[in-house]
Amino acid sequence: MDLDAFLSPGLYPVFLADGEEKKEPWAHFLRRSGRRGSWLAKNSVNSSETLLISMQFPGYALESDGSLIYHPQTKATVVLAGRVKACRLHIGGEFYVLSFESLVRVLE
Secondary structure (H helix, E strand, O other): OOHHHOOOOEEEEEEEOOOOOOOOOOEEEEEOOOOOOEEEEOOOOOOOOEEEEEEEEEEEEEOOOOOEEEEEEEEEEEEEEEEEEEEEEOOOOOOEEEEEEEEEEEOO
16 A cells, blocks of 8 residues: 555554554654655564554545545544565664565455
């Protein structure tokens, strides 16, 4: 899924989609203007691990068929499955930077 097509520049919280509601995000997606987005995680993740994550898409709503439509006053929650390609400690040592081999939307 091309997140850059749906998200304006900013920092978006990412939660593990394991059915347990958590107050603290597991990671963040940083969307920068003119650059690819970055995945910033608090903890290391093994390469080739598959993660189920959920994100909110501000300004979008979900149609009954699962498609995202523009709706400025709502936030659509979407579940994504991603296979981790690499995980490295950021230079400052405060977080890990992830890259995914693939990232697909999971329709419920």
